[in-house]
Amino acid sequence: MDNKRNLWSRVWPPALVLGILLACWQAAVSFALVKDWMIPSPVNVVKAAFASNVWPRLMEHTGATLGLTAIGFAGGTAAGFVLAALLHLLPGVRRGIYPLLILSQNVPIIILGPIMTMLFGYGLLPKALLVMLVCFFPVCIAMLGGLTGTDESLRNYMRMIGSGKWTLFWRLELPSALQSLFSGLKIAASYSVLSATFAEMLSPKMGLGGYMVLSTRGYMPERAFASAILIIMISLTLFGLIALLERAVIRWRPGKGETGRHVGS
């Protein structure tokens, strides 16, 4: 009850602002303040998207982008997770690799796109590899940080009563790293859509990125805008799914305003 009202009161102000912005945009085009061959109006974008010769192709490209994003995200995050766990359990190796991982955060990995294409051609492989790489780093770093940041007094307690390395990992370190892991996953989620569409732009055959490039070359701004909107929607949806999963998994966290509430003595 209370929560629902709360949610609603948080949703409507930004929704209203968004509505006003769209209305202004529409008005600007309708009253010819902006030429509609430069920037199409929202209504025209929607009309163009649902046109019978466009919609099926849009959906086909959306499917391709979704597939590439999913493969890259799943592969990259899985690799990040596994490597983080391995490095954590092998402190010697970790000392060598961790500084490099941190440095890699400053490398715009996306620039490897053309090199991947050069090495592996125009198929799915180079694109998927690029997305995987991009997703791998934030997950690996966040997860390692979480594993290392485990509360020292909890660790001491668990060791004292006889937990081995393995029990420590499953029962203590992994659960306490979940919060960080999800921060990493959220970053990876938005990076994955970004890098997938970028990869598609490099070899425009399939996917929304490719379709967007073709539309701009053919000077069809409505279609370019429609694909942009779909890309944004995919990105938001993936992010939302991760956030939902986080809420489902991390149920023990004190809710906002509940942190300090104690009962009894």
Add this chain to the structure above:
Amino acid sequence: MLEVKKVSKSFADARGVKEVLRELSLQVAEGEFVSIVGPSGSGKTTLFGVIGGLQQPTAGEVHIGGQDTTGETGHVAYMPQQASLLPWRTVAGNIELSLTIAGVEKRKARSEALVWLERVGLAEYAGAYPHVLSGGMQQRVSFLRALLSPQRLMLLDEPFGALDALTREHMQKWLLSIWEQNRRSVLLVTHSIEEALYLSDRIIVLSASPAVILDEMIVPFERPRKEELREDARFMELRNRIYRHLAEGAKEAGGDGN
């Protein structure tokens, strides 16, 4: 039950070597409640770390149940200074996990936890996450977790140090009532003289670091103990005796500029 034989412990860091424990020897008999009183920073937690096998002593040995367990973990039930409940496990789940790590069968651990939570009036919180519990309740759960663990020696590290005075006295009474029904070997660390006198069979007074044993005394009161004990003349006398040791130690520590 427990024998600490000439244990020394030093830490080396950038500023040099710091000697925390010096040739410390002590015993705890089967079913005995022994307290260690010492000023903050005297090395009480460090001593527990050594007894519990978290840390290798620089010299000396630790024997538990007749076996040399120096540097081995898993031989003690432990109640740490902070409640240290896992925030992602329910109250019952926390107790259950500690028991299963110590080798109790899962189903038995579960039912033990529930029975005892009921017995100490925490049944309604069995399925709650620790963050909804007050500090005192968390400490109760933490004590229960140690009490139910199958290891025969319990180490309690300043279990009520973080609680307010009133809650603290309440908890001491509570702990005593449970322990007197269920005598386990206990080694308790505290900086509260009254707590030590009220609860234990024997008290060991520790100096500031490097920690050495200043005094050791039998607490003569019969069990079950009553609250009124705190006004007994012998209680006062023992209290003053311990107090003098600690005050002297503090003076010395002040003298050499700490």
